[in-house]
Amino acid sequence: MDASSVDCAAHTRAPEVRSSAADRVYAHVRTAILSRRFADHDLLAEGRIAEETGVSRTPVREALLRLEAEGMVRLLPKRGALVLPVTAQEAREILATRELVETHCVRQVIGEGRGPTLAQTLDGPLDALATAAADGLLHEYVTADRDFHATIVDAAGNSILSKLYGGLRDRQLRMGGANLLDPLGRLDTARAGRTLGEHRGIREAIAAGDAELACQLTTRHLATAALALT
Numbered sequence: 001m002d003a004s005s006v007d008c009a010a011h012t013r014a015p016e017v018r019s020s021a022a023d024r025v026y027a028h029v030r031t032a033i034l035s036r037r038f039a040d041h042d043l044l045a046e047g048r049i050a051e052e053t054g055v056s057r058t059p060v061r062e063a064l065l066r067l068e069a070e071g072m073v074r075l076l077p078k079r080g081a082l083v084l085p086v087t088a089q090e091a092r093e094i095l096a097t098r099e100l101v102e103t104h105c106v107r108q109v110i111g112e113g114r115g116p117t118l119a120q121t122l123d124g125p126l127d128a129l130a131t132a133a134a135d136g137l138l139h140e141y142v143t144a145d146r147d148f149h150a151t152i153v154d155a156a157g158n159s160i161l162s163k164l165y166g167g168l169r170d171r172q173l174r175m176g177g178a179n180l181l182d183p184l185g186r187l188d189t190a191r192a193g194r195t196l197g198e199h200r201g202i203r204e205a206i207a208a209g210d211a212e213l214a215c216q217l218t219t220r221h222l223a224t225a226a227l228a229l230t
Contacts (some may be wrong), residue, residue: 002072021059027080028053028216033072033083034173035135040085072170086174090205094168095226101165102149102222103137103215105156119207126199127131138180139173141192144170147196148199152206 028062029049032038046060055059065075073081086094109118127143130139146169153165180195182188198221205214 021053021055022062022066023061025049025053025055025063029063029067030072031169033067034170035108036174037197038083040083041203042083043080044083045080070170081221086171090171092226094171095222097168097224098149098165098172099219102152102218105153105158105161106206106214106218107211108158109152110206110214113209114155114208117207119203121151121155122148122199122203122206126196126203129192129196129199132220133187133196134189137190138187141180141187143172145195145199149177195221195224 006165012031029038029044032086038044044064046057046064046088049060052055055134064073068075068081072084074084075081109115119154125144125148129141129148132141150162150169152163155161156162180188180191202214202221206218
C-alpha cells in the first residue's frame, strides 16, 4: 500500500472513530439523565463528561448537540449543558396523547377477541414492576411501567401508533421518575405499590374482555399520574 492509500484510509477511519466516541458519550449522558443521576437543572461540564467517558471534548459536544435536538439539554456557551425538566404543559400533553392512544388500542384488541392473549403478554412487565417495587429500584420500575403500556399499544398492530408512542419514550421515563420520587429522591414504595395495583386491574379487565372497564381504569390511572405530577 502506498503513502496516499494509507493517508486515505486514515482519513476514512477518523470520522468513524469520532462518531463511535460521540455515540458512547450520547448513550452515557442520556442514561444518566433518564436514571436521574443527572437531575433536572444540573449543569453538565464538557470536561467532566470527557473524563467520565475517556474521550476528547469534540465527541462530547457532538453528543450534547444531539441531546439538545431531542429537548433533553440546553447548551450554554462556554459553560456546558443544562438538563431540562419536562414542563407541566408537556406532561399534560403527553398524558392526554397516551390516553387517546392506549384506550383506542385496548378497544381494538378486545374487540378482536385478543384480550386473554394480551393479558398473558402483560405478565412479564407486571412481574418486572413487582420486583422493582419490592427492591426500591426507580429506573427499573419506570422502565417496566413504560413496557407495560407499550405492550398494549403494540398489540393493536398499528405501526404508526406504535411509532408515535415510542417517540414519547424518553419523556415518559423522566416523567415517571419524577412522579414516583419520595422527598429524599428515592422510589416512593407506597406510591409504587398503588400504581402496581392499578396496572394489575387494567390487566384483569383486558383478560376478561371488558373494554369499557379497561379504558376506565386506564383513564383513571393516567389521571392519577397527572395529579401526582402537579
